Amino acid sequence: MGAMALRDLVHRFVHPVLAARALGRGRPRLVTVGGERVALWRDADGIPRAVADACPHRNAPLSLGRVRADGRLACRYHGWNFDGEGRGACPSQPTLKCHARAFHVTERDGYLWLASDASRAPVPLPTFPGCQLAASFSTRFEAPVHITLDNFTEDEHFPYVHALLGWGEDDWPRVSYEAQLHADYTEATYVGPQRPSASLPLIGVRAGDLFVNHFTTRFDPLRTVYTSHWECPETRVRRPVESRTVVFMVPESEGVTMFHTFVYAKVDPRSGYARIEPLLKVLAHVIVRGEWWMDARWVKNLAHTAPTLHGLRLGRFDKTLIRNRRLLRTHYFGDAPAPGESARDLTTADAPA
Ligand code: FES
Ligand SMILES: [Fe+2]
Structure with a gap:
């Protein structure tokens, strides 16, 4: 279980990452899944958004930034700012093109669920009648x-x-x-x-x-x-x-x-x-x-x-x-079975001696 495997997790599954009530309107929050740091914030409509927590300009943590009145997340260092799709704008150089890596956030059951893209939905919570x-x-x-x-x-x-x-x-x-x-x-x-x-x-x-x-x-x-x-x-x-x-x-x-x-x-x-x-x-x-x-x-x-x-x-x-x-x-983690650990091993009972 190396660092490589940990880093893939955010792409492999949808994880709960933060109580929805913990993400207010004004300030972004940092969450980390499998070593991957992600900045969360709410846009002008209150919709949770997420981008990689490293500004594409010079890596400043975007989770230390601020949410502008137009709902874009602005970097604290030089003010470059991003929408929920990661589309960036540079105040000092308006023609510059830049992009932050965006993630998809679902708000459900009082939690924020982080996915690599919108095609993935969180697993349903089990039901329990009554x-x-x-x-x-x-x-x-x-x-x-x-x-x-x-x-x-x-x-x-x-x-x-x-x-x-x-x-x-x-x-x-x-x-x-x-x-x-x-x-x-x-x-x-x-x-x-x-x-x-x-x-x-x-x-x-x-x-x-x-x-x-x-x-x-x-x-x-x-x-x-x-x-x-x-x-x-x-x-x-x-x-x-x-x-x-x-x-x-x-x-x-x-x-x-x-x-x-x-x-x-x-x-x-x-x-x-x-x-x-x-x-x-x-x-x-x-x-x-x-x-x-x-x-x-x-x-x-x-x-x-x-x-x-x-x-x-x-x-x-x-x-x-x-x-x-x-x-x-x-x-x-998505690792291949270890040598000698065949697919058949995966379905036979393991009983400790
Ligand atoms: S590092 Fe973010 S704007 Fe410069
Ligand atoms: Fe316990």
Whole structure:
């Protein structure tokens, strides 16, 4: 996974890059995808625009520029200015022709999605009947994308890195795990006792409940969808609040990964909780954001480790890890399969010893 592969990402897929509310009218913003720096701004009609963050004149960052009253982005250095197609004008030399490389931006689901051109649309967010968007937010991980992918596709770290969701160490005998490895995506399901918590009863979780977490990871672009609920261990009756969380893991550089997260909450309309739905959305936001914060604080300790699995002693919860790492390289970064890694390897199950 070299720098070359990272640099292609912005052309290979459409990525969420910034909350739409974070891009105001006056000032441009810098976003980085796969090492590619891009300046975003809103034109005179409020439409989000994007050009490469290097002025074609002498490379000044256009994200340090200003948005003119006519909606063009002007460079801070010598005032050359650009429209959303990248067509440039030079105030001191009106006959000069210049062009900045333009990108396409879509505003959808409260986020700005960056594409190399207008022919590409963002992937639809998964639907969840009866479910509403509770929150969306971005988190910075100071770790390479493969480290964040490994962490976000296993729950073995729950008792140690987290303090709220899931089980404690003594509960391992009661945790069940199932993984499915597909040719271009992976799935995993964990079911285990919810550890005691002061806040979860607020959303209808009861002592002794099981926490059920199913997730699917896809690579076009890289994202994991978590569907979770709590249920009574005897009757399997579900508690009234369920959630679905979509995480896009967007590598900014070799050592930094941005997460753009969409949290959906579903509240049983027949339950008393339906009346406090706005409060539940806030709670869902706080819970997920808090869990991500704990992950971010931990995974930076692994940031320096080699991207190879060679020499690691993987355990049973790492079943998806091997396939995910491979799909990250072949399907997300677009690398050719490594020597000896045939197309057939991609469809056979990898099970750790
Ligand atoms: S570097 Fe941008 S106008 Fe000169
Ligand atoms: Fe975690």
